Amino acid sequence: MQPTRPNSARPRNLLWRSLPAATLLALASCQPAQRDADAIARFERGDYLTAYSLTINRTAIGPAQERQRAALIAGQSAHALGRHAEATRLLTPLIASPDLTVAGTARATLGMAAQDQGDHRAATEHFTRAATLLSGDDAQQAKARAQASARKAGLPAPTFAASRPPSGPNTQQQATGGTPSISVNDTPTAGSTQGRATTPTIGSGTPTARPASGALPDGPYTLQFGAFAQRSRAESVARQYASACARAGLPAPAIQAVRDDAGRSLFAVRSGVFRSRAVAESTLRQTGVTGVVLALAGQ
Template identity: 35%
Template sequence: MTRTWTFERAALAAWAFGWAFFFSGFAVVSLTGCASGGKTQADQGPPYDQLYSTGRYAEAYEEASKVAGSLSGKDKQHAALVAGLSAHALNKNPEAEKWLRPLTSSNDPQVAGESMATLGLILQEQSRYAQAAEMLTGAATKLTGDQGARAALYAGDSYRALGKRDDATRMYELAKSKAERDNALKVMISDRIAGVPPPPKGSKLSTAGNRTPAPNAMPQMRGGAFTVQVGAFSTPALAQREAAKFSRWGAPQITPITSRDGKTLYAVRLGSFATKGDAENFRRQIGSSARVVPIGS
């Protein structure tokens, strides 16, 4: 089935793209059902798949970690992968590493690649850029399409932090060649190739000595007309979880809104901008499916 990999928490929130993936050998199913009418549990995949895909990471981790030891082969790797990704989404990096490191040697390039990509991002969060670059480069060679492009992009960012501009450019070009459907991802890759720096990790100097802007550099305009919405969720708890990922960019606001079908949703919004152009510039830095909306909408 198709799941969303939420690999960017606080330190990587500005890059949040929602890394979609599937585990090879497991069925990809439509959320709207199929022609035969309805789906069996086998069609839908194991319970932890459903929990992970709906953002219930704590429950997904509990289920996947509980059964992984009793499974074998691809089923075992699949459960371990979900356990590791869920742990990372919960900011439990030691647990994530415990589940994912053994999978980096998997014969399945999808499993190995996703594991290496997540571990690379953990290393990047820890400013261990040399190890991150190696892990993410490996992931980029195993993953295809937008997944491989993201791994190559972040490998390039790690090389850039090390001052290895030629290696960074090589990985950005690889990312460009792999990118397929995600237009926001393509924009980020083009920006990197043009010399636009990655989103700031913090206000201190990077390991390469390049000063990055402070993470609170987002414009805050009193009485602004526009804001950037990064998502809208069915419960306040889900909205708060998403807001925590973007806290380094300012103070996310959770605003109740009404959907077109009359349901109450909880929107996570960032910033207050005088013009739509200013808001759009900030939205491009965030990436993902963020969009500019009028304040008060």
């Protein structure tokens, strides 16, 4: 993405690039100060090291909006330089920014960094959330990248909450506390890797979540955190997600043998059984990690 010029009346559309070293530079909603202009110009010319050097010292001083702007430029420059650890350090705090464009751009850049490192599960999560924070073409690009990463990670195709409408250059939007969840349709699409369960139960003695008062049960549903060809990979993911499940009051993830639509044997990582999709989606948000709500009925 490219930034707004300091004297622009309206923000330009943010441009995604497809080169391996592609990066985003979006400051559409915060009207960059004049002292950022040189850093932005250097970035646009591909002089990422100078762009980084001009902004890194300002990430810890000045008003919050200026610190975030400097961190966004420095973080994106670090990503373009292949300094993924530094990019992550600078951009991760920005995903909580009240400015949705800053938060969404940080998310998208982190997603691109995760793609570069082959972590398509993390990339799916970042792009999915970026798609709801950004608007217009940028939201559509984030959705496309989320879907591509999900395929590579062996996750079902994500679905998305509505993207925000475009805003003016001086609009400061408050980010919501909710996390957009990734869910799937009850019936998997052809070629999906979500896997069908060989049995409708998950482990033994797993508690069943109760629906909200007055809600009619429409389940059962479970949370799935991926399906893998290698059991060792499934075991690794189960260990990785155990603490997140515990925080949400879920049992430790269980590994279940499943088959996908092509008949291939996979090992799914799942936790919990729910009587309603709404409760399952709410619990998934509480975990704070990427997963899908999977219908067990008829499996």
